[in-house]
Every structure is written in C-alpha cells, then in structure tokens.
Amino acid sequence: MCPDNERVPPTVYPELEEENTENETKNDRLAETEDFLAADESYRSSMAEYVPRIAWPDLLAQIFIHAGWLYGLYLILTQAKLLTALWVFVTIYTSGFGITAGVHRLWSHRAYKAKWPLRLVLMFLFTITGQKDVYTWALDHRVHHKYSETDADPHNVKRGFFFAHVGWLFITPHPDVIAKRKAVDMSDLEADPIVMWQKRLFIPLFALLTIGLPVAVPCYFWSESLWISFWVNFNFRFCITLNIAFFVNSVAHMWGQRPYDKYISPVENVAVSIAALGEGWHNFHHVFPWDYKTGELGNYSYNLTTAFIDAFAYLGWAYDRKYVSSEMVRRRANRSGDGSHIWGYGDKDIPIEDLKELKLMDKKKQ
Numbered sequence: 001m002c003p004d005n006e007r008v009p010p011t012v013y014p015e016l017e018e019e020n021t022e023n024e025t026k027n028d029r030l031a032e033t034e035d036f037l038a039a040d041e042s043y044r045s046s047m048a049e050y051v052p053r054i055a056w057p058d059l060l061a062q063i064f065i066h067a068g069w070l071y072g073l074y075l076i077l078t079q080a081k082l083l084t085a086l087w088v089f090v091t092i093y094t095s096g097f098g099i100t101a102g103v104h105r106l107w108s109h110r111a112y113k114a115k116w117p118l119r120l121v122l123m124f125l126f127t128i129t130g131q132k133d134v135y136t137w138a139l140d141h142r143v144h145h146k147y148s149e150t151d152a153d154p155h156n157v158k159r160g161f162f163f164a165h166v167g168w169l170f171i172t173p174h175p176d177v178i179a180k181r182k183a184v185d186m187s188d189l190e191a192d193p194i195v196m197w198q199k200r201l202f203i204p205l206f207a208l209l210t211i212g213l214p215v216a217v218p219c220y221f222w223s224e225s226l227w228i229s230f231w232v233n234f235n236f237r238f239c240i241t242l243n244i245a246f247f248v249n250s251v252a253h254m255w256g257q258r259p260y261d262k263y264i265s266p267v268e269n270v271a272v273s274i275a276a277l278g279e280g281w282h283n284f285h286h287v288f289p290w291d292y293k294t295g296e297l298g299n300y301s302y303n304l305t306t307a308f309i310d311a312f313a314y315l316g317w318a319y320d321r322k323y324v325s326s327e328m329v330r331r332r333a334n335r336s337g338d339g340s341h342i343w344g345y346g347d348k349d350i351p352i353e354d355l356k357e358l359k360l361m362d363k364k365k366q
C-alpha cells in the first residue's frame, strides 16, 4: 500500500456523488420493493396453503356437550329435583365471575389489580366453568382485541356468526392466529404463580372442579342421583356457561349500537350484558379495554361484575381500578361514534321529541 495514497484526499466530483447517492437510493428502493414482494409472496403462499379443516376431536367434544345439554334439559323437566335445577343457576352465576372479573378484566386486560387471595378465588371460580386454563384463554383474548376482525383474530366475526360463536373451536386456526399467539406479550401472566399452577394442573383441576364439585353437591346434600347430577350439573351447566361466553364473540359483535366507534364490529347489547354479568357493552370495551367496568354506565344491575370488583375493592383485595373519564368517552364518541351516544344537553343528536319534553318540564317548574 502506498502511504502517499492515504494522505491524498479523495477527489470529489459533485455530479458523480449526486449520481451515486441517486443510485444508492434507487438500489435501496429496489431492495425494499424486493423485500416487500418477497414478504407479500410468502404471505400469499401462506394464504394459499390455509385450508380450514375440521379438528374432529374438538368437533366431537362440542357435539357431545350440546347433545348432553339437550338430555340434561330433558332430565330437569322430567326427573331432577328442584334444588338440583336451582344449583345449576347458582353455579353458573357464581363461577361466571371467574370469567368476567377474573380471566377477562383482570388477567386479559389488567384493568385492575388483585391481591393473591382474590386471584385464588377467581382462579377457583374460573376453573368451575371449565373454559380452558387462564393462560390460554387470556392469550386468545389478547390476540382477539389486538387483531380484531382480521385473519389473526381467533374468532374473527367476518367469517360469520357460526364461526365466531363456536366454529373457531373446532376449525384449524388461520396461520396468522398461530403467528400472533407467539407474538403477544404474556410475561405478566407467566410471573403469576397462581396462573401457572392452574395451567400446569388444568386436567386434574377440571376433573375436580368442573365435574367433581358441581356434581357431588346435589348427591351429598339432597340425595340427587349421580346420573342426573352428572348430566344436569356438569353437562347442561357447562354448555350454558360456554354459550353465554360465545354470545359475547358472536352476538355482541353483530347486533346493537356503536356509540363509541362505528367503524368496528363490537356493539352495545343489553341482553348479552344481562346474561354475561355485564360483558355486553362490547363497543365500549373494544374502544377502552383497560376500563375495569367494561362499560360507561355505572348501573350495577346490568353490570354485576363491576359490583363484584367494587365489593372486593372495599375489602382491599382489589385495587388500582382503571377507568376512562367522561371527557375521554365524549371525545371518542364525537370522533368515531354512530351518533347513538349523546354527550349531554346541547348535543345535536338529542331527539327533537326529547327536547320538546324537556322544555315542557322546564315550564312546569317555573
């Protein structure tokens, strides 16, 4: 190497340099385009490969559960004791809090915090419902919120009512769902020993709490037959709880109002809210998923889960409850709502007949 060369500064030709930069930009763009096309190609090929298939063991399980529901109903109407039927109602609506306050608002959305005794109670109640383990449920739910109404949504409502309701549980998932399940952060749940313990022991816990306990109580306390108790207090009950949760994915994504965001499928549905302990205010919930009330209106009768969490907050077991201010709600509703949300007096969407009535009321007061 000649040392002189090192000392000589490189000759600069401005035009050439410009050309070089231009060439480099062109090359960069070309590389970017090639990358994009390659990614697009692999996406297309993954799409081409995706043929939804029936997962037969899962389908047979669903057929068994739903046929068992019919038989359970027959037994309730013909042979079961009244207390056995009432016990179904009690177990559905106590264990339901394990879904709504537990796996949904606490573990999926971190909308509030819970001390370990409450987490233990919620895990116990959730296991009675038999809806997979906390970790798996919360993972799918996080993916559902983050990639709602896309191929990556496990129960994408764009694939129809039946798919969103139950079909997704026995049809092989789209590759995007599998990819996103791996991408979602679950480190908070991995650090929760109660969640991981329940995940590890899910099968024996299912046998003990989803089948054993609800079936044993009627046999032990009011001498119901084991046969009847099994079909009624396991199968019939299990199927009802499952379908109430399914309604949130199907009905509450289809029929109702969209006061907060008219561009998304979730809706406000009172019927689902009553059945699912306050989980039918789904348009609000998808817009503000961190709100522990999952709804704007503070009426406990349509949102028993909020009452449940507030009661535990009173005891000090639940804390750090997050909710949105009415100002945030108003801003969002004005920006993207369907007009069914009224922010207050003076809103242009107040029906004219309401305004007339208000005027009359004012006159009466004077």
Ligand SMILES: [Zn+2]
Pocket (backbone or CB within 6 Å): 104, 108, 109, 141, 145, 285, 289
């Ligand atoms: Zn949610």
Ligand SMILES: [Zn+2]
Pocket (backbone or CB within 6 Å): 144, 248, 249, 253, 266, 282, 286
């Ligand atoms: Zn949803």
